[in-house]
Amino acid sequence: MVSVKAYLGSIFYMTDDPAVVAVPDCYRYVADGMLIVEGGIITAIGAQRELEENLPKSAEVFDHTGSMITPGFIDTHIHFPQLDMIASFGEQLLDWLDRYTFPEEAKFSDPAHAKECAEFFLNELLRNGTTTALIYGTVHKQSVEALFEEAFARNMRIVAGKALMDRNVPEAVRDTAETSDRDNRELIARWHGKGRLGYAITPRFAPACSDEQLTMAGKLLGEHPDVLMHTHLSENVSEIDWVKDLYPTAKDYLDVYDRFGLLTDRSVFAHCVHLEGEEFQRMAERGAAISYCPTSNLFLGSGLFNLKEAEKYGVDVGLGTDVGAGTSFSLLQTMNEAYKVCHLRGHKLDAFKSFYLATLGGAKALNMADKVGSLEVGREADFLVLDMHSTPLLSRRLKHASTVEETLFVLSMLGDDRAISHTYVAGVCQHRKG
The missing domain is CATH 3.20.20.140 (Metal-dependent hydrolases)
Known part of the structure; x- marks a missing residue:
């Protein structure tokens, strides 16, 4: 019997290229989210209050409340x-x-x-x-x-x-x-x-x-x-x-x-x-x-x-x-450098595009967007957990972030390997900080 695993936290992923599909239709964000995985595949994603009532009693629950879950x-x-x-x-x-x-x-x-x-x-x-x-x-x-x-x-x-x-x-x-x-x-x-x-x-x-x-x-x-x-x-x-x-x-x-x-x-x-x-x-x-x-x-x-x-x-x-x-x-640090290069080129690289390039955009480039790069139902459960308090400066700055976009931008400017709390591959934790 395939075990059911549920992961709690805020959830963010891109659904399309923001250069093609305008914000907010190019991403999905769930503040109090639940991600459900069976056999290494995502089977449900949504608000915790909506999904938990149908969660099997045998399900393993991994609580990352206070952190952000994004695609690997x-x-x-x-x-x-x-x-x-x-x-x-x-x-x-x-x-x-x-x-x-x-x-x-x-x-x-x-x-x-x-x-x-x-x-x-x-x-x-x-x-x-x-x-x-x-x-x-x-x-x-x-x-x-x-x-x-x-x-x-x-x-x-x-x-x-x-x-x-x-x-x-x-x-x-x-x-x-x-x-x-x-x-x-x-x-x-x-x-x-x-x-x-x-x-x-x-x-x-x-x-x-x-x-x-x-x-x-x-x-x-x-x-x-x-x-x-x-x-x-x-x-x-x-x-x-x-x-x-x-x-x-x-x-x-x-x-x-x-x-x-x-x-x-x-x-x-x-x-x-x-x-x-x-x-x-x-x-x-x-x-x-x-x-x-x-x-x-x-x-x-x-x-x-x-x-x-x-x-x-x-x-x-x-x-x-x-x-x-x-x-x-670190692809967070790479987003940081990409922002600067784009600035020197005369345009602004927004946070949605940065995270798109590091996730769904990369998946499309490698012809595997049907498998990885987002957290859509049916995709393989490769995802990571971002620690919003990984450094004192990041923690302090994020207290003043009022939107999802600002939160993502701060993560892409101040984040690095220390911000990666957990890395899951097909629903299995392959890295845990500390």
């Missing part, structure tokens, strides 16, 4: 092998890769190292309220194996892939199109669809992949209609210039991926800082998505993503921490 955060771009080089000083993208990233990723040829890092990495995601993520592995098959093993043990909805790199990188992090094809096929067969795991074909970026490698990636993507494609696009000016030198006949950087069948409705492109309007238009027409990574874009000096332009063309956008160029696993 969704990180649409993060690098698991860059855990130990986070906060590395002084370089922009290409030099940063050579000086820090590739030497660190070479260590993942050791399965024991990969396993230890995977354990810490996933625990850190959960500690920050992230229940779903799209993740880069290294070129080494065992790095992805280790990540999937640990994610499966935690029942997390994780999508990951082995990085593809066969040129312009050190030998220790280089593969071939032939070995990539074999490794990807074996990883897909073993892990894709196992539990709540999914696979992504993962070219590092165009300069690190030969035509043969990108052709192989496009062929694999075409043969597996429910896997994602995950790569980088237009992050840094020097990177873009390099792509122009490597592909002088391409219309633009996006066109390089398009030529190899990698611009689809299952494609997620990280950064996209320097895209022009016509490129946004092509992405929208193909149904491709963007991972907006404000923290790393600022840290590496890459530039300011134009969220309004993406909205104008109707491109799906989610938030990404991009650890280790990003300096925090």
Whole structure:
């Protein structure tokens, strides 16, 4: 018999993009709410007084009164092998890769190292309220194996892939199109669809992949209609210039991926800082998505993503921490940085849009809004509990918040990992603060 669990607290979730559906029709808020879960699936949500009278006597009740229940955060771009080089000083993208990233990723040829890092990495995601993520592995098959093993043990909805790199990188992090094809096929067969795991074909970026490698990636993507494609696009000016030198006949950087069948409705492109309007238009027409990574874009000096332009063309956008160029696993802190980037771009990022990007927007970007990203009935019960008194300053400031929007904005400006009281995965607590 499936057990019934009920969770008490204020409840907030987005129902649509506030750039498309106006406030208040784009969200739902229940001040004294109850969330009911059976078998890891949400079966009811509403006011406590309306639902509790029909609650079975055998139901387990978890009282989070005074805290806010929201959907689990969704990180649409993060690098698991860059855990130990986070906060590395002084370089922009290409030099940063050579000086820090590739030497660190070479260590993942050791399965024991990969396993230890995977354990810490996933625990850190959960500690920050992230229940779903799209993740880069290294070129080494065992790095992805280790990540999937640990994610499966935690029942997390994780999508990951082995990085593809066969040129312009050190030998220790280089593969071939032939070995990539074999490794990807074996990883897909073993892990894709196992539990709540999914696979992504993962070219590092165009300069690190030969035509043969990108052709192989496009062929694999075409043969597996429910896997994602995950790569980088237009992050840094020097990177873009390099792509122009490597592909002088391409219309633009996006066109390089398009030529190899990698611009689809299952494609997620990280950064996209320097895209022009016509490129946004092509992405929208193909149904491709963007991972907006404000923290790393600022840290590496890459530039300011134009969220309004993406909205104008109707491109799906989610938030990404991009650890280790990003300096925090916290999507609350990432909302903070996104607000500042948008301000510098000349528009105001409101709290509803921030929480949309970190939840339902991310789910749409990863083609899984039917499963996660909101707290609608029938969705998987991935959610977190926000502690309104996690720091003295947050507690003091929230006493003066008079609306839901102001409360959310204060959380996105002052909140961090300390604000995550509990993280639930399929209705099971996988992190409890303290």
